[in-house]
Amino acid sequence: MKDDSDLKDETELGPLQQPAELRQANTPALVLLAASGGGTTARGRTQEEEKERFLPPTGGVRDLCRFDFEGSRNTRPLTAERPQVVHRAWANLWPIACMASLYPSLRSPLLPGPQSPGTQAAQALKDGVQRRLLSCQLEDLICAGTDTRSTPKPLVTELTKEPAPPGLLKNSIDGQRGRPTERIVRDIEERKASLRKVAKHSWNPATDLEPSLEERPLLLLGDFTPKDGLKKESEAGNCERKILLWDEGRRCFASHWPAALASSFCSYAFDLLMQHGPWEALHSKKGQVTRETCWYVRAGCRCDYTYGIARVRAKKKPSATFRAAMETLLEEVMSRVCPGLPKDAWPNCANLNLYTEAWQSVGWHADDESLFMGRDRDCPIVSVSLGARREFWLALRHENCMDPQLKSIVEVDLCDGDVLTMEGLCQKHCVHFVPCDVRNVAPHPWQSDGRARINVTWRWIRDHKQRCRKLALWVLVKTVVWNFHNLFPSYCAQPLR
Numbered sequence: 001m002k003d004d005s006d007l008k009d010e011t012e013l014g015p016l017q018q019p020a021e022l023r024q025a026n027t028p029a030l031v032l033l034a035a036s037g038g039g040t041t042a043r044g045r046t047q048e049e050e051k052e053r054f055l056p057p058t059g060g061v062r063d064l065c066r067f068d069f070e071g072s073r074n075t076r077p078l079t080a081e082r083p084q085v086v087h088r089a090w091a092n093l094w095p096i097a098c099m100a101s102l103y104p105s106l107r108s109p110l111l112p113g114p115q116s117p118g119t120q121a122a123q124a125l126k127d128g129v130q131r132r133l134l135s136c137q138l139e140d141l142i143c144a145g146t147d148t149r150s151t152p153k154p155l156v157t158e159l160t161k162e163p164a165p166p167g168l169l170k171n172s173i174d175g176q177r178g179r180p181t182e183r184i185v186r187d188i189e190e191r192k193a194s195l196r197k198v199a200k201h202s203w204n205p206a207t208d209l210e211p212s213l214e215e216r217p218l219l220l221l222g223d224f225t226p227k228d229g230l231k232k233e234s235e236a237g238n239c240e241r242k243i244l245l246w247d248e249g250r251r252c253f254a255s256h257w258p259a260a261l262a263s264s265f266c267s268y269a270f271d272l273l274m275q276h277g278p279w280e281a282l283h284s285k286k287g288q289v290t291r292e293t294c295w296y297v298r299a300g301c302r303c304d305y306t307y308g309i310a311r312v313r314a315k316k317k318p319s320a321t322f323r324a325a326m327e328t329l330l331e332e333v334m335s336r337v338c339p340g341l342p343k344d345a346w347p348n349c350a351n352l353n354l355y356t357e358a359w360q361s362v363g364w365h366a367d368d369e370s371l372f373m374g375r376d377r378d379c380p381i382v383s384v385s386l387g388a389r390r391e392f393w394l395a396l397r398h399e400n401c402m403d404p405q406l407k408s409i410v411e412v413d414l415c416d417g418d419v420l421t422m423e424g425l426c427q428k429h430c431v432h433f434v435p436c437d438v439r440n441v442a443p444h445p446w447q448s449d450g451r452a453r454i455n456v457t458w459r460w461i462r463d464h465k466q467r468c469r470k471l472a473l474w475v476l477v478k479t480v481v482w483n484f485h486n487l488f489p490s491y492c493a494q495p496l497r
């Protein structure tokens with residue numbers, strides 16, 4: 001995660017395209033780049049095939065690569081109104097079958113595809129091995145997870161009964177927050193436009209491959225089902241999942257669940273978080289509020305979240321309403337997206353961002369802090385969007401820095417109630433970005449100016465920090481002291497000499 005003190009300017013778009021990169025020839029794509037439905041995938045196709053078949057219909061950079069640039073993409077209609085390209089799994093089945101038979105080694109155990117001539121016995125063996133590895137994965141999540149038994153019962157009534165209070169925006173435009181001038185707004189749009197004009201889109205295949213899915217199976221969050229952990233392709237989830245990124249070589253996966261949460265639920269959750277969240281403003285060097293943020297840890301954890309030079313402390317005692325809202329939101333998200341994931345394997349913390357103005361943003365970054373161990377192992381992140389629509393950009397990162405490889409940018413619109421997951425080694429190999437959206441932020445019915453957005457990213461803390469460990473030790477010592485006579489009755493019973 002990036003703190004905002006070092007923002008170069010309000011645009012936060014990263015460097016413009018390098019000439020060398022523009023000249024670089026397109027290499028065959030090894031990954032799926034799709035904003036399509038039906039869990040389609042692509043492996044080993046050429047760049048041209050990828051473009052033709054899978055480039056998102058909404059496509060930002062990608063659309064504009066193919067067609068002459070005609071003004072900012074921000075003037076385009078909303079996702080729902082854009083022409084739909086048929087991306088149903090059935091329509092794509094025959095090319096997938098052809099490709100899978102051509103490249104059997106690239107076939108994923110999690111995606112549909114014709115079975116290899118291997119017999120049922122071989123398949124059963126493979127399933128057995130996978131299941132064992134997957135149970136390790138589950139254990140790993142559970143270890144990171146907190147003890148949900150001590151979590152206070154969510155005040156569901158609060159979320160379902162209370163009417164949405166009017167005038168939500170405590171930070172609406174007030175003239176003191178240094179709104180960007182017309183010129184800056186124009187610059188931002190021009191820079192965005194020039195980024196979109198860059199050379200053809202390509203997601204270069206990995207050179208140093210991470211362990212394959214065959215070697216180290218990874219069950220994506222959306223694949224957990226209540227029954228036995230392995231989802232059959234025929235089983236539909238609670239809501240539709242769209243694969244946004246599928247890079248097996250780097251073990252990077254991202255999925256998008258549009259409108260996973262009902263809009264009435266979102267509006268109440270939004271209100272409660274807005275009013276009761278312990279928000280802290282983050283400032284750029286110029287003193288502008290780039291966004292507001294807060295940090296939530298579930299019961300049993302006290303870790304702070306530190307990124308850059310910013311440190312967001314976990315509130316010692318978050319208000320009961322805030323805690324209840326967060327727990328209820330988590331329950332709702334998990335039940336929609338991964339109903340099969342046991343409660344004790346649920347995430348144990350969340351970072352919240354509040355964008356009250358369309359020009360507020362978060363720069364290119366990866367959530368690769370040691371707390372989550374996202375550079376060392378598979379690291380899932382579940383991001384929930386409430387309120388105004390914003391763009392979300394995801395790209396391969398250049399080595400040893402947070403700069404994106406511009407040609408690899410994948411873009412998706414995150415709307416009210418959308419859920420996005422980044423999984424595997426996404427935080428190691430990729431960076432993401434929420435640009436400012438100066439011109440056209442979709443108005444939202446219950447917001448006074450239609451511009452605010454709350455994003456909640458649920459994560460798993462794995463490497464609990466010193467303070468947190470000390471707390472655990474202190475609790476242990478206290479428990480032993482208080483229960484000394486119970487734990488060592490015979491010792492206590494001895495008469496003193």
Ligand SMILES: O=C(O)CCC(=O)C(=O)O
Pocket residue numbers: 001351352353362367383392414432434455457
């Ligand atoms: O607002 C978003 O969608 C992204 C926020 C984010 O990347 C983060 O909190 O790390």
Ligand SMILES: [Fe+2]
Pocket residue numbers: 001365366367432
């Ligand atoms: Fe992030």
